[in-house]
Amino acid sequence: MSDSQQYIENKAQCARVAFYQLAQASSHDKNAALQRLADLILANQNAILQANQQDMQNAQAKGLDNAMLDRLQLNEKSLAAMCEGLHQIIALPDPIGEMDEFRLRPNGLRIGKMRVPLGVIGMIYESRPNVTVDAAALCLKSGNACILRGGSEAFHSNMALAKLIQQALHETGLPENAVCFVASTDRQHVGDMLQAVDLIDVIIPRGGKSLVSRISQESRVPVIKHLDGICHVYIDEFADKTKALNIAFNAKTSRYGTCNTMETLLIHTSRAAEILPQLADLYATKSVELRGCLKTRAILPHIQAASDEDWATEYLAPILSIKMVDNEDEAISHINQYGSHHTDSIVTENYTLANRFLRQVDSASVMVNVSTRFADGFEYGLGAEIGISTDKIHVRGPVGLHGLTSQKWIVLGDGQIRV
Amino acid sequence: MSDSQQYIENKAQCARVAFYQLAQASSHDKNAALQRLADLILANQNAILQANQQDMQNAQAKGLDNAMLDRLQLNEKSLAAMCEGLHQIIALPDPIGEMDEFRLRPNGLRIGKMRVPLGVIGMIYESRPNVTVDAAALCLKSGNACILRGGSEAFHSNMALAKLIQQALHETGLPENAVCFVASTDRQHVGDMLQAVDLIDVIIPRGGKSLVSRISQESRVPVIKHLDGICHVYIDEFADKTKALNIAFNAKTSRYGTCNTMETLLIHTSRAAEILPQLADLYATKSVELRGCLKTRAILPHIQAASDEDWATEYLAPILSIKMVDNEDEAISHINQYGSHHTDSIVTENYTLANRFLRQVDSASVMVNVSTRFADGFEYGLGAEIGISTDKIHVRGPVGLHGLTSQKWIVLGDGQIRV
Missing domain, CATH: 3.40.605.10 (Aldehyde Dehydrogenase; Chain A, domain 1)
Structure with missing residues (x-):
């Protein structure tokens, strides 16, 4: 030794x-x-x-x-x-x-x-x-x-x-x-x-x-542990526009270096023409660099193309990748494939789509109509956090006191023996 | 690849x-x-x-x-x-x-x-x-x-x-x-x-x-996983004698090859002379080989000496090691040191000592006045079990459906952004 x-x-x-x-x-x-x-x-x-x-x-x-x-x-x-x-x-x-x-x-x-x-x-x-x-x-x-x-x-x-x-x-x-x-x-x-x-x-x-x-x-x-925070906001077909703009802007720009910052924005095709240009103007006020999929670039022609690597990148910087999707299934699949199972949020007023998103997105925190930036122990009411877990074993998401504990079985008898 | x-x-x-x-x-x-x-x-x-x-x-x-x-x-x-x-x-x-x-x-x-x-x-x-x-x-x-x-x-x-x-x-x-x-x-x-x-x-x-x-x-x-089942029964100073005899006999002899079988019996010094000879007679009916500490052999002179290795051995066989202890602290220390954190039971009528045992024994299942043989998923009402865990991370003890699950955080908002 x-x-x-x-x-x-x-x-x-x-x-x-x-x-x-x-x-x-x-x-x-x-x-x-x-x-x-x-x-x-x-x-x-x-x-x-x-x-x-x-x-x-x-x-x-x-x-x-x-x-x-x-x-x-x-x-x-x-x-x-x-x-x-x-x-x-x-x-x-x-x-x-x-x-x-x-x-x-x-x-x-x-x-x-x-x-x-x-x-x-x-x-x-x-x-x-x-x-x-x-x-x-x-x-x-x-x-x-x-x-x-x-x-x-x-x-x-x-x-x-x-x-x-x-x-x-x-x-x-x-x-x-x-x-x-x-x-x-x-x-x-x-x-x-x-x-x-x-x-x-x-x-x-x-x-x-x-x-x-x-x-x-x-x-x-x-x-x-947690390694990556590749968090998504998905602006659904039935999103409230004001909430969508506020959340997408806040999730990217309130801080760049935190693990709960949005790195990829997903948006339903039917809302892209209405929402993306306004969002791009907002991001421009903070000099956020945008990178988009082919369809996104049809609406925002001045932005760079996003590569497959972009979908899997935690920028920790004023950079955002944007992808248009035809339906919620495509959004969920994208998140489960490219995300880091950290925190993902849907913006929608549709009850059924919100519930499907909550159930099917395989991440430590899944949100409806909230900025991903809320994913931390203090905001969740845990008090302090010792870290965040993107693993599924033992504890997921912000780790407070409970994450540092386990449960043992207690068996109280009165002389029972096993036959 | x-x-x-x-x-x-x-x-x-x-x-x-x-x-x-x-x-x-x-x-x-x-x-x-x-x-x-x-x-x-x-x-x-x-x-x-x-x-x-x-x-x-x-x-x-x-x-x-x-x-x-x-x-x-x-x-x-x-x-x-x-x-x-x-x-x-x-x-x-x-x-x-x-x-x-x-x-x-x-x-x-x-x-x-x-x-x-x-x-x-x-x-x-x-x-x-x-x-x-x-x-x-x-x-x-x-x-x-x-x-x-x-x-x-x-x-x-x-x-x-x-x-x-x-x-x-x-x-x-x-x-x-x-x-x-x-x-x-x-x-x-x-x-x-x-x-x-x-x-x-x-x-x-x-x-x-x-x-x-x-x-x-x-x-x-x-x-x-679980590796070892080195389970203990501790017969305390305030044990009910009938329960002690029944539990100690059942925990060892109802099956030898199972992980929840008792491998070491601990007994308070003050009860040894009264209980050990009767227990030895019971074990003799099943040809269980006894191995004891020095003090135990003063009461059961015909049995083998137990070595340090015995305390750390899962026999999976009709063999039992026996150790006399002067108080509950000694029993708990022995269990935490030599046991496998699987299942341990105290036999006592004393409320305070029972509660201390429950709190301080660091095992997946801790019992009062029960045979250790009850430690399994069916007996615990989990239905089927996929295994038993002696680890502390994620799940302890019998692992049923819940042990195969995790919890994710759900955050329901109305457009909240983080300032």
Whole structure:
């Protein structure tokens, strides 16, 4: 066993012990630790910002781009937002221990389910130091122990926050190893976390597509992740025009870099001549580049042709591909084939078509008359989210506290034996 | 791409198309296909039994052991049981399309969940031909397409059943590719199924431990599985003696080869002298070999010593390890450390200790005053089960129709855009 393997195994075993200790903690205990952490962050702003300054200087010296620097930088406002996030998590109901679905069996057994934590969660993430606090808080509130491995560029910021997290756990009587940190930038540790079957129960990567893709390919531990957000809005034959214009404009332009941004607009042939020119004018005010199918270009002759590759591309940029479809079936087929099963919305006033869309589109979030931009944990009322899942196994869509839990069966008897 | 990869990719793509077609099928359509299948099995008993006879002859020629032959053999009674299984699945409520947890958000959005199939399920199993019919029926009822790869020793039986399944689908207007068969005994196909990320959504292995273990190690597709059943009964300080004797005897001796059989008995020190000698007499009537810890052997001096390996062994045989513990914490720690997170039961009349056991034992099924032998899908009222999961991700314990589903988010709006 290599030193790195040994290091990860030790961390995971400490986390496992802490996980079993956490099973005895009440919601009150867990909330007290989160409250203490919020207080400590406020009281230690200077130390955190100093550590962050060190990371920023290193990052600038390494020539990291502005987007990276922006994600890395902390200030009083972002620390206040961290604390606000903690208060929101404190306010959420504790899912652990909830019992439901109890049924009485003919032999007198009462059988139901209890909501329980997953165990030890491995978080692997990039530059944003606020993930350290979010992830620690969500894992703790849901009764899980976690092992956090942040990006090397945020190392000092993360370690400053780590120190406060451990202090908050210690001062409120919870096991410090409930939140473990990989206190090294050795890349081998990531590889070893991904191989730690039976030691780590689930891996959650947060970061750019290349990180997430590499992790999901290499990992032998189950992964909760999302790779792409190729989201669609379909303007149906029976769409309300005002809603269609508003939603199609908002879904593309309110932010370009988010995974719930629309990347392809589908529009029913019968409405294209009426709606597309006005939409094109709206997009022009934001300099959005349009790329269209053959029929679209008959109406918007000045735009580029969209290739097959466009339908499968998450631009994360002011670019939009547009395709005309002859009916809802064609729209649904296109979405299921080219989309990333993230979030897709139909604009229609037709009850039956809305219901067919909801049923047949195979995505984590399916919407009627709403901008796709609403697909996130806060908007869904989950409180904070630890990520979004485009997988179908375990959890789909925004992942909040419930996504970090499982259910075990509870069987209550009175001496029953099986004949 | 190898021929085998191409073969599996073609199957998976056909299954995917069928999966999307199935989204339009009503419960009535799916039940009609299952009913037709039951009728066809009864009407074609001779053809099935002839094919099975061929498998039996090949298996005997190859020198397969009696247990294998027993699992392989079909007769009129087992075919009737298959049909009875189909009728039970027909009678189950269809989980697909269920909508719940709808909440009204402050911005007027109504957000909830819809239960949906997983997609394309790959089943890899060994000798029992009845798995072919069970798996096809459970996947179809839950709206999933499936690719079935049975054991080579059951090839002719499976192909005879496959023909009827395809006929039933065809005659009732459902896509035949909703149930695909790997009609070849090429072992490479299994390997290629396990690599078919994005083509197959989940793999469910059914068979011996070596098969399941190999599959879960190799698979890049998520796997729902259980490996070991190291189940415990803990006789607590406050156990009712009669219940303790009945449960401990039943959990070990009602069947030896099942995964929910007790393999280790834990008993509180204060009750050992009173209960263990009587239990030993009971086990002696069934020639169960006992292996004990040091303290146990002070009371039962004639039995073997249990090693550390015993605590981690699933005997699947008339052997039982026994350990005395000083308190409930020690029992829970032992179970969480050495058990397989399958099924564990406490015998106690103490309310508080029962509740602590339920909360702190980290197993798929946790029981009070019940024989562990009840841990299966039929006993839990799920109808048929497609397997048991000792994992925590996605589904724990017996896996019925619900375990083959996921939930997507439904967002109902009225033109909302995000500011």
